[in-house]
Amino acid sequence: MPNTTYTISQLAEEFGVTTRTIRFYEEKGLVHPRREGQKRLYSPADRVRIKLILRGKRIGMSLEESVEVIDMYDPEHNNREQLQSLVCTVEDKRARLLQQKKDIEDMLAGLDEVQALCEQNLAEQGLVEKSLAEKSRAEKSVAERVRKQS
Amino acid sequence: MPNTTYTISQLAEEFGVTTRTIRFYEEKGLVHPRREGQKRLYSPADRVRIKLILRGKRIGMSLEESVEVIDMYDPEHNNREQLQSLVCTVEDKRARLLQQKKDIEDMLAGLDEVQALCEQNLAEQGLVEKSLAEKSRAEKSVAERVRKQS
DNA sequence: GTTCAAGTTGACGTTAACGTAAACGTATTT
DNA sequence: AAATACGTTTACGTTAACGTCAACTTGAAC
Numbered sequence: 001m002p003n004t005t006y007t008i009s010q011l012a013e014e015f016g017v018t019t020r021t022i023r024f025y026e027e028k029g030l031v032h033p034r035r036e037g038q039k040r041l042y043s044p045a046d047r048v049r050i051k052l053i054l055r056g057k058r059i060g061m062s063l064e065e066s067v068e069v070i071d072m073y074d075p076e077h078n079n080r081e082q083l084q085s086l087v088c089t090v091e092d093k094r095a096r097l098l099q100q101k102k103d104i105e106d107m108l109a110g111l112d113e114v115q116a117l118c119e120q121n122l123a124e125q126g127l128v129e130k131s132l133a134e135k136s137r138a139e140k141s142v143a144e145r146v147r148k149q150s
Numbered sequence: 151m152p153n154t155t156y157t158i159s160q161l162a163e164e165f166g167v168t169t170r171t172i173r174f175y176e177e178k179g180l181v182h183p184r185r186e187g188q189k190r191l192y193s194p195a196d197r198v199r200i201k202l203i204l205r206g207k208r209i210g211m212s213l214e215e216s217v218e219v220i221d222m223y224d225p226e227h228n229n230r231e232q233l234q235s236l237v238c239t240v241e242d243k244r245a246r247l248l249q250q251k252k253d254i255e256d257m258l259a260g261l262d263e264v265q266a267l268c269e270q271n272l273a274e275q276g277l278v279e280k281s282l283a284e285k286s287r288a289e290k291s292v293a294e295r296v297r298k299q300s
Numbered sequence: 301g302t303t304c305a306a307g308t309t310g311a312c313g314t315t316a317a318c319g320t321a322a323a324c325g326t327a328t329t330t
Numbered sequence: 331a332a333a334t335a336c337g338t339t340t341a342c343g344t345t346a347a348c349g350t351c352a353a354c355t356t357g358a359a360c
Binding site for chain 1: 205206207208209210211219222223227230233234236237240241243244247248249250251253254255256257258260261264265268269271272275
Binding site: 167168170171174178187188189207212213214 | 316317318319320325326
């Protein structure tokens with residue numbers, strides 16, 4: 001097992017955040033690195049937690065929410081009630097994630113349209129002669145389609 | 151054309167936000183409703199803008215970023231340079247969105263695992279007799295798989 | 301031995317995105 | 331005319347997620 005621990009600045013660099021950020025996550029109880037003297041030493045498990053937190057952050061989750069998700073992987077749920085309520089929260093999360101996924105796909109489709117129009121427009125500019133009216137019509141079509149969304 | 155305008159509280163209710171939120175968006179220059187006397191009157195176009203802003207919010211965009219995306223649909227870009235830089239920003243956005251999409255899919259897969267284990271566990275509890283060791287083993291398997299992520 | 305790089309603990313500052321409350325206008329319902 | 335519902339402006343408050351010092355320690359390097 002190579003390199004079983006990490007320093008704070010190693011992780012900071014790997015994930016493209018500041019050390020302050022990682023210490024902040026500890027303040028909030030998101031990670032609990034060991035200490036060697038007073039220096040922090042992060043385990044691979046700590047590293048994964050940070051990674052998952054940042055993943056959550058990328059899709060707009062609060063730290064609290066990310067922790068909630070991460071903790072679902074831990075077996076702190078013993079009895080029937082806890083398991084069933086866990087299933088419920090799982091389903092809630094899933095619903096929200098599916099909505100987000102749809103939002104992203106819609107937005108991607110919009111980007112495709114914009115880009116297509118840009119490239120078409122650029123191509124037309126390549127040909128020196130063209131009617132300005134035609135250009136204007138092409139430019140406005142996307143905006144109109146957007147306006148027609150219910 | 152039925153109901154071509156909306157009051158602030160109509161939109162607030164439709165989108166599940168407060169009127170304060172909508173006025174705040176106006177403060178920030180995101181929408182520019184007409185006025186009837188001093189009352190705000192929102193057009194369908196205003197409504198769509200708000201809708202798109204909230205879509206952006208759901209996937210973790212800042213208001214500024216959402217506006218940036220929305221404005222890409224407007225034809226304020228006339229010359230070659232502007233079109234080309236627009237294509238670049240489009241590609242940046244797309245890259246980020248694709249990353250987000252992957253993040254969401256990963257997270258969904260994780261949720262599937264958690265739920266499967268929960269239900270398996272609940273099923274086992276249905277049968278009165280089972281070894282506690284077995285149960286414990288099952289509960290920990292997800293956490294271990296997570297830990298093995300690079 | 302000192303200089304340096306990397307770490308530490310406070311503590312206060314900052315920004316975005318609203319919340320909340322006060323004080324007021326206007327229209328209609330009773 | 332009094333109350334009710336809906337709207338307005340102004341302004342201060344709040345929370346999350348860090349940024350930004352300042353002042354100190356600690357081990358390694360020169």
